[in-house]
């Protein structure tokens with residue numbers, strides 16, 4: 001990627017992140033393909049990797065300067081998130097997942113958490129390189145209704161919060177949560193009014209991991225991004241003090257502050273996986289010989305490589321446009337975020353497929369690591385809404401008067 005359009009700060013941050021990825025992350029990933037398959041989640045990623053991320057300043061983006069963070073220029077913050085997320089994911093997409101949850105949740109906390117709780121939790125986050133944040137919306141009954149949204153009482157969140165005296169009592173379950181297995185602090189969404197739809201009756205809460213009644217039920221073992229421990233969390237008469245309420249009633253309406261950068265970051269991580277697939281394939285086809293010449297000299301191979309490069313550039317161009325729209329708070333920011341989420345998910349999966357095919361049988365071998373990029377790319381189809389739900393959101397936003405609700409009774 002060229003430096004074109006990058007500020008000096010962005011260029012320097014990207015360079016130190018790139019050095020960390022090239023010297024630490026990529027060698028770690030390439031050294032032992034079995035590591036991601038360790039079934040003890042806490043043992044997969046050595047502590048030194050997050051410590052290294054901390055040293056180059058990419059673990060706690062989004063934390064305000066007044067609480068010890070490195071404040072990014074607000075006019076280009078989301079663009080900077082995208083640039084750094086791409087670089088980390090070029091090394092490992094699961095590591096990128098772990099880190100970006102910290103950024104995204106920090107953005108949400110700095111907007112909605114009371115100052116004394118920001119003071120307390122940003123301090124904890126900054127002090128401990130292993131400290132992770134998580135954002136808990138999805139429940140076993142399904143997430144698409146929430147993304148659309150399907151705004152009727154029957155489809156409301158099943159996790160419920162009820163006010164008792166000065167506390168909220170929360171009962172329910174969240175699953176598929178990024179960092180859900182090992183986060184120290186969770187943002188949890190719960191229904192606080194059963195008579196209205198989720199847009200009017202959902203509130204969000206700050207929930208420390210050690211809150212009595214909170215159980216980390218399991219680590220969800222995933223096909224890709226395996227260095228991020230996705231988790232399931234249960235709440236059983238869990239009591240949180242009233243000052244831990246972040247947003248009352250319209251928490252979903254206000255969650256755009258998290259979702260917009262979130263979709264940009266998803267697409268950027270996706271792009272990083274594509275760049276890694278392209279770099280490895282470009283190297284391979286310029287060295288490996290069949291038919292008496294290196295692969296790149298066969299036209300069929302050259303065409304595929306050109307196709308991979310073009311898809312990557314097209315994703316990058318849309319990503320840049322969408323991230324600028326979010327930074328500018330432009331009216332088309334939501335549409336562009338959904339477009340880039342869909343486009344990146346599908347185009348980068350094709351890039352990864354080409355990488356696997358051009359590596360021949362080696363592309364399918366675990367110890368070679370090309371199939372890992374394909375598995376990592378496949379995960380993005382499902383994150384921050386499915387591609388189909390994102391498409392429906394594009395059309396609903398573009399044609400609000402005529403597009404349907406895409407949910408509800410058939411007639």
Ligand SMILES: Cc1cc2nc3c(=O)[nH]c(=O)nc-3n(C[C@H](O)[C@H](O)[C@H](O)COP(=O)(O)OP(=O)(O)OC[C@H]3O[C@@H](n4cnc5c(N)ncnc54)[C@H](O)[C@@H]3O)c2cc1C
Nearest residue numbers: 135136137138142143144176177178382384385386388406
């Ligand atoms: C790796 C990973 C990390 C994740 N991290 C988080 C996280 O940090 N926090 C969090 O809250 N969630 C997280 N999720 C959950 C994610 O947001 C959901 O999995 C995703 O939104 C899809 O929801 P679902 O799994 O419930 O599928 P469902 O909603 O059950 O959908 C199943 C299928 O039906 C289709 N469908 C559903 N409704 C409609 C409709 N009305 N019209 C047309 N098609 C429809 C969908 O497109 C999909 O193909 C994560 C998921 C993954 C895989």
